[in-house]
Amino acid sequence: MIKVYTISGYEEVGKNMTAVGYSDGRREEVVIIDMGIMLDRVMIHEDTSIQKFSDKELQKLGAIPDDRILWKSRNKKVVAIALTHGHLDHIGAIAKLAPHYPDTPVYGTPYTIKLAKGEVKSEEYFEVKNPMYETEFGEIVQVSENIAIEFIRITHSIPQAAMVAIHTPDGIVLHTGDFKFDNNNPLGERPDYKRLKELGKEGVKVLIAESTRVAEPTKTPSEAVAQMLLEDFFLYEGMDEKGLIATTFASHIFRLQELIWIANKMGRQAVLVGRSLAKYTGIAKQLGLIKMKGARAVRSPNAVRKVLKEVSQARENYLLIVTGHQGEPGAVLTRMADGELYDIGKDDTVVFSAGTIPNPLNYAQRYKLETKLRMRGVRMIKDLHVSGHASREDHRYLIRLLNPENIVPAHGEFRMLTHYAELAEEEGYMIGKDVFVSRNGYIVEIP
Amino acid sequence: MIKVYTISGYEEVGKNMTAVGYSDGRREEVVIIDMGIMLDRVMIHEDTSIQKFSDKELQKLGAIPDDRILWKSRNKKVVAIALTHGHLDHIGAIAKLAPHYPDTPVYGTPYTIKLAKGEVKSEEYFEVKNPMYETEFGEIVQVSENIAIEFIRITHSIPQAAMVAIHTPDGIVLHTGDFKFDNNNPLGERPDYKRLKELGKEGVKVLIAESTRVAEPTKTPSEAVAQMLLEDFFLYEGMDEKGLIATTFASHIFRLQELIWIANKMGRQAVLVGRSLAKYTGIAKQLGLIKMKGARAVRSPNAVRKVLKEVSQARENYLLIVTGHQGEPGAVLTRMADGELYDIGKDDTVVFSAGTIPNPLNYAQRYKLETKLRMRGVRMIKDLHVSGHASREDHRYLIRLLNPENIVPAHGEFRMLTHYAELAEEEGYMIGKDVFVSRNGYIVEIP
Amino acid sequence: MIKVYTISGYEEVGKNMTAVGYSDGRREEVVIIDMGIMLDRVMIHEDTSIQKFSDKELQKLGAIPDDRILWKSRNKKVVAIALTHGHLDHIGAIAKLAPHYPDTPVYGTPYTIKLAKGEVKSEEYFEVKNPMYETEFGEIVQVSENIAIEFIRITHSIPQAAMVAIHTPDGIVLHTGDFKFDNNNPLGERPDYKRLKELGKEGVKVLIAESTRVAEPTKTPSEAVAQMLLEDFFLYEGMDEKGLIATTFASHIFRLQELIWIANKMGRQAVLVGRSLAKYTGIAKQLGLIKMKGARAVRSPNAVRKVLKEVSQARENYLLIVTGHQGEPGAVLTRMADGELYDIGKDDTVVFSAGTIPNPLNYAQRYKLETKLRMRGVRMIKDLHVSGHASREDHRYLIRLLNPENIVPAHGEFRMLTHYAELAEEEGYMIGKDVFVSRNGYIVEIP
């Protein structure tokens, strides 16, 4: 018998955590998928330093999942923690919550695991001792008597994102993680449709599907579209510009690669400025996921200061790539807008290769950032970006590929889960019967 | 010949300042109307303390009007500063800008002048020496050889709001200030339609009209509607509640009076908590504009702490009225939501008798406030409120009452001014000919 | 054991129909609540004449409830049809569906039953023979061995709206119908809080609650607010106007009464023009629900033509009240805008005492109507109106009054039902356990 513990991420976008239990009547074995953080809940309290807080404090703030539901019964063993991909809303609470399951091994693709290790390293409250294993796509890992897990290659806005298949005697439980169906990713990553079809044939007992953008009545554009948007600006009009500054997600390695390619084509040097850009590209480079030729990344406060001074004196030779697309306090672009580090002004164009994450706090920060940049005469070009999340028609296609017996929509506010449920009904499912809209802290028992 | 100097408030809602000049060929006499502040521009810089800043610093931030256009020519004398009403976006820059016109007297209705004196008193950078005179409705004050000014009774969300008529040899220039046409204000204030009709007959050369809500295709509801909304909740369902906390604008004396009446009817004591509530009601009481019977206002940090402790132990005996409806940092409600001052929680209901002022910074602050209150289990009732600004059909009525020769829309973002201009075109005016959409720092020369 | 058949109105606003079954183990007795129509689905097909269509055709179009779920099992008897109030989305399908339950009596308050009889009379496809009984508030009608029904006085935008209590051996099932909590209705109707509290004490097993406006985070304004909005315009500015034309819902008897009172105060004659206005006020007058003193209603095409000609020649003597606030084809105002019946133009002001019902078809019709009126120079004043539906905080109050064991949100699109469920969770309920989000054609079995 299979249970889905919808621990967290079922009432918000953020702090994702789900668990899947298989019981043979005697004992239940459980696999946890993801342990994420909700930055929003940290941001509304000004003085929060995550690294120094305890699990209980962060749970009280609503910043990390409340996993108490997993501790209640006796005859239950958590046998594995699987991480779908390296975004913080999926791995950011690992240093706080993995200690609840000591010795339980953590699995993920190499890029994900390396990022998770970084989280563990910077933790200041807990010491995390769980073993952490890098897993390859295709590999099937037997994690307990009854359960094996498998990572399936999928496309998202970070490298090596995976769907996780949990093989049980009752059938497969497939957790999508975050995904889109991108057939034209410039870096070559592609969904493993073949394996998905095979799983569909084997028999998917439960599909646990993210639902962030299920309300968009279309197919999500390929990353190739973002590349086209950037090239269409930079390689034509951009050639006439002096200072060029791009900002995007530090973990969005494809996007960064495109920007580096563009800089090369323009005959400019790409300079990545900011701690998190250095972190994500550093690990990516190590794994061969990005080619930094023609680019350099600076990290330490001194190096940042020095390089920005250098750039400001010959702006036409560089393409700056900086943090701060959400107007985050302390990010490089935010500090520039405050008149620090670089005299940003009329000679500069800022390209936002990112949307505003829909949340009043981000809207306010972006508003501050843009107002300040506008007052300095900076030109801004927004929305040269595409989403990393599947839209309604991608979700429909996945359902048709897998033909799952049951569906549990995940990763979204209640209204997103219900939108997914409506889609499932269009495909012949019935709410309460084989598609289950759940809430944080509930258990869905699969009939 | 008449000139309208559209100094500020023509590209934003905030920092209003207009000047009207009359020239007899030899010399120009000028009346300034309002000197306001733009809080938004202060808020985007975290460490701004207005009182300590210079005029130049605040102008650079865009926080107060840039009035340099008035200093340029020689043959010009500023003969009076008229204040339409006591809101900060109309009087908040007086301590910074009045010193530019030393000795020039400042006029306004008693409540407005008393508030303006408060601004001057708390100023820390400048010493302001301009004489300040309280003017009665109906009085016509000769302020120079050619110009007399007159304050006309109108309704707005603060007592003693006025339209200002500037009588010149070329005809009347009427500045609306902020207004609505409220025929049922519970405290009895009413627009002086009679005088407006008389002015219309005398001949209005220029109407300078606020345009904040001109896009709303209706008539703005009376303050009596707000009273009804509050009574319909408090006097029925509210009778079953324990802790009751209302929050509204500190300068909204009518609304505060209604809340005090309601408290009396409920058999509860109204307790006004917060510095600005004490300030505005204090002056209002002095002028007989509010009856504090059955209420008390506390101001000093110690008194606030003491009274809130007292209230928290017998919540059913009080109606708390607090600052913080926009989630302002440091306001009483904001601090309550952070767990300070009063253990707000499941036994409390917060009534927002105020909308959210449309600005990303306010949305973010309200979001923080409401999230925190919700996490504590507080019940919230929103939008028991009506606006103080005229809607499209009120504006149309004013145009028909006055039949002005020329119109200059004011007090709004560019799109609001253009909405007003479209309304004027419906009434037979023509953009560029007799209705003028202007910008900050421009001069409209009346043909 | 109790079952709630969520037949229709659980995926849309419109065509409401719910049934409640009580089974003593041997046999099930069923009460149907409401049989409504969905006008939207009729409107998207141009050539639909409801009166002439069969039940099956209309069900296929999605215009009336699909009630097949009630026919399936054998040991079941429909013992009563209860109508909550007289709006078409609650009674408009009675002539098509009551014949499915021959001989089953229909109950409702007098105004509701008289309107339902009108529906039956104009039906052209079926002959309806069900007995129809007028029931008084307070009366408890034993409709079968185990079930008694009771109509409880509540406020809505039509007279004599009722909540329906179904008394069973397992406890009370309370269906709210459509409602708001209005404590200041100018015509004196008021919610029967006393009886609701008594039912709460007796024990409400299931609350079936409408959820149309549950997302509005406030309390719905009283009808007294609409009266204030109308008086604030008509009795001041309106006194200067020539042609005055108001339009509102024909069944909104309170609103019509207010308009007649206003006409009397203005010294004008109220003239109600249009077939449906005559119908609804006619029945209301018969029951003493409206006083037509100072007013007259015209209905026949000839009379309409004649009276409008008369009015057009002395507009200042009349207040026209017409159909057409949604721009419905064929309505009086729509025809006026097309240049028929009355030369509407610069001398006329149209007051919309109604919002636009949120639906793309209505938006388009209103757009056509307003564009045509604007081209003729007509002045329009919109939104002098308040809703008849409970907002979030009204719903919360009802839950606290009744403290029901289980809740089934009804009357809304899926997202409205889920909004209601979220509210219920705030009040301590749990989705799937004691609050049930259902869909058309489902059965909720109460545990």
Place this chain on the structure above:
Amino acid sequence: MIKVYTISGYEEVGKNMTAVGYSDGRREEVVIIDMGIMLDRVMIHEDTSIQKFSDKELQKLGAIPDDRILWKSRNKKVVAIALTHGHLDHIGAIAKLAPHYPDTPVYGTPYTIKLAKGEVKSEEYFEVKNPMYETEFGEIVQVSENIAIEFIRITHSIPQAAMVAIHTPDGIVLHTGDFKFDNNNPLGERPDYKRLKELGKEGVKVLIAESTRVAEPTKTPSEAVAQMLLEDFFLYEGMDEKGLIATTFASHIFRLQELIWIANKMGRQAVLVGRSLAKYTGIAKQLGLIKMKGARAVRSPNAVRKVLKEVSQARENYLLIVTGHQGEPGAVLTRMADGELYDIGKDDTVVFSAGTIPNPLNYAQRYKLETKLRMRGVRMIKDLHVSGHASREDHRYLIRLLNPENIVPAHGEFRMLTHYAELAEEEGYMIGKDVFVSRNGYIVEIP
């Protein structure tokens, strides 16, 4: 001296018409640019057949430009009518208005002129005798003593779109027509930046710029993005589908070409169904602008019926391309949704390669269309589309390329023109001084 007659299209999106006059003191020579129709104003009156209506009737409805301002003065001669491109809001009134200027020659690129001739041919009220000339890009045509006109290659959503330069002794007046800056159009059309830069150097006296999408703070995506969106769906997921139906603008030749290419790659036959598709592709084919290899277009009612029957019996062999993306009554897709022509249903997927044109009438028609398709179980994929209009940053780039002395924003509602003016102010212009927000029927005299 130069005058810009902002005849029409300055208060709406639609019925564009502008004229440029040059006067040497004695006599004025005038060039008209575009004569468009406003379909919205036709749609709100149900029974309008444009072809049979007179100019005066259509002007009264607001459906075509009111050009009376051009007839008033004597010393004025209209020497040429220039058409920027073939969309109906630019050429649709030519048959009604060209007769006002008998003998005046009409100029345009070949595709535009051929479409304009089609308009003239189908006209039933007037006989149009103006000579019509096909002009090549680069050619400079002397149209009168003082004026020469030139068509400059630009990109838009129809082939051979042009900017029009009017060379006068006082300098160049450049009218943009509709445009975007697309550097990656799959069919190879590209903006003639070189010529634009030359004109900038020669000196542009006035820029008349469309402003439809100037509020979008980005650069408009290339048509290559639309191609990517279509390929990403059709060539992967589409390969598993049975019935495939695409709908787009009949004049959007690039998009149709991409769909035909896609059909070829999928091994399906592209079948274009509908009168207007046949019209636009027919002329395009004749000019070598589209390759119909692997495609066929059917036009006559009989052929349509026959081919759709054929397709319906082997859906997997075809890619249908049909009219009806806005839900237009009578269009092929609209009729399919009504159950005519083809039994559309569960086996079919409709791809909307078009947005909904923002207008309440279109929203309503799309709503009807989509509701009907959904009721039949049809899958819909929306928004595989990009706009043909320049966004804010494209407009900024044009201003920087040309550095014009004066700007007149055109082609938009008042708020769009004012958005453009705000952009111009960011680039150093000043409203009323060198950027002019005008209205229908006004004259802007260039200082």
